[in-house]
Amino acid sequence: MLIFKAPEVTVQRLSLYLRALEKLPNNSVLSSKQFSKWIGVPDNQIRKDLAYFGYFGIRGRGYKVEKLKEEIIRILSLNQKKELAIVGVGKLGTALLAYPGFKKDKFQVKLAFDNNPEKIGKTLEGVKVHDVEKIPRLLPRYKVKIGIITTPASAAQYAANKLIEGKVEGILNFAPIRLITPDNVRVKNVDLSMLLEILSFYLSRNYQLDLSDLSLARV
């Protein structure tokens, strides 16, 4: 198995590049300067990001949109649909079930779980809610490798443990708690309070904008 040394900001930017490319006609060719200006990332940074994965464009001619899009989709393993499971169908979990970003061709919520007997057995947004105890059994059956935790903080580690038993490889965690997980399970935390604290820091301050740091624009 290959070891990828690309830093995660590179992976973030690839996702950003893909989003931008998806808005362009397939048969267009962009100069590296045009592409750079459009997405607000310096030219040499884009080149460096793509070079991690052996993609070097056409020297002097820029990027073929269709080709680059295919490359990034391959790099991000988006060439086949990914199945998701949501644990915790309170308000946030239910909102995510209806989130239009998940309804595209790349990601699909296949399973939902809760520990509330009043919710178990119901169907929300076309997805049946199961007992959390069934996570380890159902996940492999539905080939789910990514779990989304939208439980209260107090239930999040238990949810994570069940997902790990079910052999997930990635967790998107909305609970405001740091999860303990083995090294082979990747966790992304969506910590809304932290995002607000970052905004709070910048209120009424003069700050220097560092364009090379993508996390400024997209975290």
Next chain:
Amino acid sequence: MLIFKAPEVTVQRLSLYLRALEKLPNNSVLSSKQFSKWIGVPDNQIRKDLAYFGYFGIRGRGYKVEKLKEEIIRILSLNQKKELAIVGVGKLGTALLAYPGFKKDKFQVKLAFDNNPEKIGKTLEGVKVHDVEKIPRLLPRYKVKIGIITTPASAAQYAANKLIEGKVEGILNFAPIRLITPDNVRVKNVDLSMLLEILSFYLSRNYQLDLSDLSLARV
């Protein structure tokens, strides 16, 4: 006005440090090694982050929890409650109105807006829903400096324009679109599809964990 050169990852980590410190007794003192181990950030990184703001701890004795907490609260401007406005009270917006992280002493949703006549005038989670057209008038009156956009992508730029007219300084954007804003308005995007794409990248791959890059653990 001071110019802060601290990169945003430093601000992110300060928020993480604060969260960790809040779980400790006020009168405790932590060695820098203990603190480092607990939060999973290298010792010298913590020192560097704090040094940006002139805080150097007690050499050889570590960190006084209460003092450090106060310092970070001051740096992040969290010493007074911040008022928020939510634009778009669909499923996600309504879920955020009920989000417990906003109910603490630091942030409070004061205003909610929508363009749907059936929603305008209603009260959700104790917050009255107003017409989006009233944003520029109501925001200054309620001293709201941070707006949260949970509209569909097609309405997000319009919502941002109204918030900017209302003199917000920070926007937390959940709509999957890149907003155009003036330089003095800070935008944080919560792009759930991007987070899933990052997880997707790491599925079934062997990767090198780079602990110095906080964005790995918390984005």
